[in-house]
Amino acid sequence: xxxxxxxxxxxxxxxxxxxxxxxxxxxxxxxxxxxxxxxxxxxxxxxxxxxxxxxxxxxxxxxxxxxxxxxxxxxxxxxxxxxxxxxxxxxxxxxxxxxxxxxxxxxxxxxxxxxxxxxxxxxxxxxxxxxxxxxxxxxxxxxxxxxxxxxxxxxxxxxxxxxxxxxxxxxxxxxxxxxxxxxxxxxxxxxx
Amino acid sequence: xxxxxxxxxxxxxxxxxxxxxxxxxxxxxxxxxxxxxxxxxxxxxxxxxxxxxxxxxxxxxxxxxxxxxxxxxxxxxxxxxxxxxxxxxxxxxxxxxxxxxxxxxxxxxxxxxxxxxxxxxxxxxxxxxxxxxxxxxxxxxxxxxxxxxxxxxxxxxxxxxxxxxxxxxxxxxxxxxxxxxxxxxxxxxxxxxxxxxxxxxxxxxxxxxxxxxxxxxxxxxxxxxxxxxxxxxxxxxxxxxxxxxxxxxxxxxxxxxxxxxxxxxxxxxxxxxxxxxxxxxxxxxxxxxxxxxxx
Numbered sequence: 114x115x116x117x118x119x120x121x122x123x124x125x126x127x128x129x130x131x132x133x134x135x136x137x138x139x140x141x142x143x144x145x146x147x148x149x150x151x152x153x154x155x156x157x158x159x160x161x162x163x164x165x166x167x168x169x170x171x172x173x174x175x176x177x178x179x180x181x182x183x184x185x186x187x188x189x190x191x192x193x194x195x196x197x198x199x200x201x202x203x204x205x206x207x208x209x210x211x212x213x214x215x216x217x218x219x220x221x222x223x224x225x226x227x228x229x230x231x232x233x234x235x236x237x238x239x240x241x242x243x244x245x246x247x248x249x250x251x252x253x254x255x256x257x258x259x260x261x262x263x264x265x266x267x268x269x270x271x272x273x274x275x276x277x278x279x280x281x282x283x284x285x286x287x288x289x290x291x292x293x294x295x296x297x298x299x300x301x302x303x304x305x
Numbered sequence: 306x307x308x309x310x311x312x313x314x315x316x317x318x319x320x321x322x323x324x325x326x327x328x329x330x331x332x333x334x335x336x337x338x339x340x341x342x343x344x345x346x347x348x349x350x351x352x353x354x355x356x357x358x359x360x361x362x363x364x365x366x367x368x369x370x371x372x373x374x375x376x377x378x379x380x381x382x383x384x385x386x387x388x389x390x391x392x393x394x395x396x397x398x399x400x401x402x403x404x405x406x407x408x409x410x411x412x413x414x415x416x417x418x419x420x421x422x423x424x425x426x427x428x429x430x431x432x433x434x435x436x437x438x439x440x441x442x443x444x445x446x447x448x449x450x451x452x453x454x455x456x457x458x459x460x461x462x463x464x465x466x467x468x469x470x471x472x473x474x475x476x477x478x479x480x481x482x483x484x485x486x487x488x489x490x491x492x493x494x495x496x497x498x499x500x501x502x503x504x505x506x507x508x509x510x511x512x513x514x515x516x517x518x519x520x521x522x523x524x525x526x527x528x529x530x531x532x533x534x535x536x537x538x539x540x541x542x543x544x545x546x547x548x549x550x551x552x553x554x555x556x557x558x559x560x561x562x563x564x565x566x567x568x569x570x571x572x573x574x575x576x577x578x579x580x581x582x583x584x585x586x587x588x589x590x591x592x593x594x595x596x597x598x599x600x
Contacts, residue, residue, distance in 0.1 A: 121562050124321040163326055225315045244306070
């Protein structure tokens with residue numbers, strides 16, 4: 114199985130390292146032709162405005178939407194914003210996931226935080242019981258899930274920070290910045 | 306569950322999100338908007354770009370917090386701001402107004418000629434300049450969560466940026482080949498903390514994100530730095546001192562993403578208008594160079 118990581122801007126190399134560490138072939142995607150032969154795609158953390166503008170400039174929007182109809186895509190942080198139908202601001206979005214996101218929902222960088230999350234679906238999929246340590250950086254929240262999209266994880270105050278819609282996955286946080294590969298394993302199971 | 310802020314992972318992590326991107330110097334909210342629209346991954350808010358700091362002379366200090374706040378209001382991308390080397394009160398002020406990253410910068414007039422800021426004391430992350438691996442790892446030892454090679458700011462001449470990037474990356478390549486028992490002597494030689502020398506060898510790269518800065522003026526300059534092996538690029542005077550800032554800014558963003566694709570680099574290099582008027586560093590008196598500031 115070969116997984117692509119959108120390499121327009123952001124921490125794509127961290128995702129690639131994590132995929133390689135669990136024995137998955139991973140390649141950088143910068144142009145539409147790089148999607149050929151992939152089983153799934155990760156859209157990394159970074160700046161969603163930068164990623165969106167570069168995707169528009171290099172005619173990636175429609176190919177990515179087409180890819181998402183029949184393949185697994187996972188967006189982390191900026192990637193989650195890019196996957197959403199509604200980010201409440203005027204910037205290019207793929208609109209693949211029926212979720213509403215709020216950018217920079219926790220404030221500025223000094224408010225960025227790490228915390229443990231109990232994610233039942235992840236525990237079930239991985240056969241583990243320990244919490245998931247999540248790193249949030251100028252993170253968005255998933256303000257609402259609609260239609261077929263469902264919440265996977267939430268903070269104690271109920272704010273949604275991970276969602277899934279079929280083979281599409283969105284997380285507000287950055288599994289690629291940790292050494293815990295359970296989320297990457299989970300995504301591979303959606304792509305396989 | 307408990308939420309921890311200001312951790313090393315958080316500080317380093319934001320820099321990781323900036324990788325493969327361009328951080329642009331801006332002096333007004335309108336500039337900031339142009340930079341964001343062009344695809345900048347962050348902006349550096351300041352009163353004068355380095356080329357004007359050079360031209361004006363005098364003491365260069367932290368910018369007016371009101372200007373920085375207006376720039377923070379104008380854009381959704383991260384906003385950085387500069388304080389003087391060793392001026393930890395300027396840093397406290399920048400942290401208090403909520404900037405996302407502080408650049409303890411040699412471009413401003415140093416406030417302390419012996420000591421840099423103890424950056425571990427802050428929740429906000431810092432980026433610092435370096436000319437070699439020893440200087441980089443001393444800054445990381447003080448708590449810098451991101452490094453940029455210094456180059457020679459405000460010149461539009463990429464030669465120093467290349468020199469510093471080649472030096473740092475070359476030293477890392479040599480370090481990787483060293484035997485473990487040689488690391489203490491090497492740490493002593495370059496004046497770097499032993500633990501960070503060891504970590505750099507183990508990782509095979511700088512332990513924090515490493516951008517290039519100081520003299521990048523064209524898409525080709527930016528791609529050159531990327532091909533040399535840095536993680537991203539700061540562009541200071543090169544954009545807003547050029548004939549068509551919006552177009553040049555967008556072209557440099559594209560060049561950093563497609564830095565290995567000469568066809569795309571050729572395309573984005575077309576018809577950009579006048580570049581900034583450069584200053585040839587090799588003909589510049591030593592006293593005018595600023596990269597030597599920092600200890």
